[in-house]
Amino acid sequence: MAAAPAVRFLALCVSLLLSVGGNASEPPDPENAPALSGAELNWTMSCRGCHGTNAEGTEGGAPNMAGQVSRFLKVEGGRQYLVRVPGVAFASLSDAEVAELMNWMLWKFDKENIPDSFSPYDEKEVGRLREKPLLTSVAEVRRELILKIDDTPGPDHIGKVLTVTGAIEPDRLGETLMHEHLFIDFWLPADEPARWNQLFGRTPPTSPEQLKAWRQPLTMHNRTGMAARLWANRDAFTLDSLQDALDEVSDFRELGGGAIVDVTSIGLNRQPEKLKEVSERTGVRIVMGTGYYRTAWHPVTLMDMSVRDLALRMYEDITVGVNGTTVKAGIIGEIPIEKITSAxxxxxxxxVLRAAAMASSWTGAAISIHSDFYDMSKLTLALDLLERDGADLSRVILGHISNAAVADLAxxxxLLQRGVFLQFDVFGNPWQLSMNDLRGAEAILSLVEKGYSKQILVSHDLCTKFQLTRFGGFGLKYVHTVLLPYFRDQGMTEAQIDDIMTGNPARVLPLSRPWKSPH
Structure with missing residues (x-):
């Protein structure tokens, strides 16, 4: 589900604020205007709970306004839009009060982006605009305005990798893990059995004993039993600790790691600012994903959204920023295919798959596919559908190959002959038998021997507490401490290992074309 527009949440906050005095003809300075303390107090009482203290927003809720909202003033129709949204148009405030609050919020939260030519809102203009409220097309109008804001060729991004700290040359990535989740929250509520049923027919915990296990924190004492019953514990499916992420990424860096691709999807508690902090503090490059995960996690409104609406949300994450921040996504995924159909x-x-193809054609970003762990037949259909919708298959990564498909090298x-990358990315998982790791490794060795070293990627799919080092897991270390030594023992050359760990990520992650408008 596309996040609610930043300006709409701004408008909703405006509608809750109490009246404040002042002259709307001059844009007030919130740092030096004691008369505005009432507005600041009302922000604290009425808006901070949704937007955060500094208007930074929340994942899946109110988007960030800081550093963003004044950008609408730079394009035709943007200034009018800020007042015509329903929350402003129908607010129980006078036109003068709305004008003052609009001016104050623009200066408070996005002063740097206010155009030099900006003239403050006044009572007359606000009154005229409120007479023409947007009633049914708020989200679409906002998206079109965003496209105008960012409708540039983007020459600085062509051939570069979009990381959470900015665009970089691909040769700065280094050894890269292509499918991880440093922050994610994807447990399903125990009181929603229909969603559990969508997950391979699973059932939620119901008995007192099951519910007790479900609700208790994961510890080293109960870890083994919980891992054996994968979905038995809610806490295991929440990764939200900054320190855990720092520890795991630091360990990866010490082993020679250079970059990580975090493919946590929309609605699974993506943390763009935390990813940025982890990258800045560890020196490891992080590429963030965008897209929608499996059916059980789809927003209830997804079926009412058009393919273009879904694609526009992905486009916005890549060209503008995630959740209203300036932290941009750099890859589309992970995108599920278990329930795709051509009929x-x-x-x-x-x-979602069609939207991924559309967003990739607009941005040049690669697509990372979440394959069905138990049925690889959907891979061919997925490629057919992507190709039909104009996707460049050389920009497509087929993930989770280390399962059923390794038994069929032909x-x-x-698949490889169609130009895609194959990603073996569940190495070291505690719920995978060691033989599965061995079969995956043997499949890679066979494919490399056949000349496909430039189309193979590897990773762990870190997504649960079971896998963290402090709970006895491998963290982000298995590839470097177990898999690569095994490859060397089996005769894989350093050049072939370099293809898998460094060369292939550097080939698939750069944006392949300028951003273009989806008009």
Whole structure:
């Protein structure tokens, strides 16, 4: 589900604020205007709970206004839009009060982006605009304005990798893990059995004993039993600790790691600012993902959204920033394919896949696919659908290959011959038998021997507390401490290992074309 527009949340806050005095003809300075203390107090009482103390917003809720909202003043129709949104147009405030609050918020939260030519809102203008409220097309109008704001060729991004700290040359990535989750929250509520059923027919905990296990914190004492019953504990499916992320990424860096791709999807508690902090503090490059995950986690409104709406949300994450921040996504994914179909009725996952192809054509970003762990037959269909919708298959990564498909090398070769990357990315997971790791490694060795070293990627899919080092897992270390030594023992050359760890990420992650408008 596309996040609610920043300016709409701004408008909703305006509608809650009490009246404040002052002259709307001059833009007030919130740092030096004691008369505005009432507005600041009302912000604290009425808006901070949704937007945060500094208007930074929340994942899946109110988007960030800081450093963003004044950008709308730079494009035709943007100034008018800020007042015509329903929350402002129908606010129980006088036109003069709305004008003053609009001016104050623009200066408070996005002073740097206010155009030199800006003239403050006044009572007359606000009154005229409020007579023409937007009633049914708020989200679409906002998206079109964003496209105008960012409708530039983007020459500085062509051939570069978009990380959470900015665009970089691909040769600065280094050894890269292509599919991880440093921050994620994807447990399902125990009182929503329909969503559990969408996850391979699972059932939620219901008995007192099951619910007790479900609700207790994961510890080293109960870890083994919980890992054996993968979905038995809610806490295991929440990664929200900055310190845990710093520890794991630092360990990866000490082993020679250079970059990580975090493919946490929309609605799974993405943390753009935390990812940026981890990158800045460890020196490891981080590429952030955008997209929608499996059906059980789809927002209830997804089936009412058009493919273009879904694609526009991904486009906005890449060209503008995630959740209203300036932290940009650099890859589309992970995108599920378990429930895709080429026939009617179109499923939610089919719509998301089409949207991924559309967003990739607009941005040049690669697409990372979440394959069905148990049924690889959907891979061929996914590629057919992506190709039909104009996706460049050389920009497509087929993930989670380290399962059923490794038994059929001819099938994997057929996929590789279509130009895609194969990603073996569940190495070291506690719920995978060691033989599965061995089969995945042997499949990679066979494919490399056949000449496909430039189309292979590896990773761990860190996504649960079970996998963290402090809970006895491998963290982000298995590839470097177990897999790569095994490859060397089996005769894989350093050049081939370099392809897998460094060269291939540097080939697939750079944006392949200028950003273009989806008009």
């Amino acid at each position: 009617e009725p179109v499923t939610g996952e089919s719509k 099938f994997l070769e057929g």
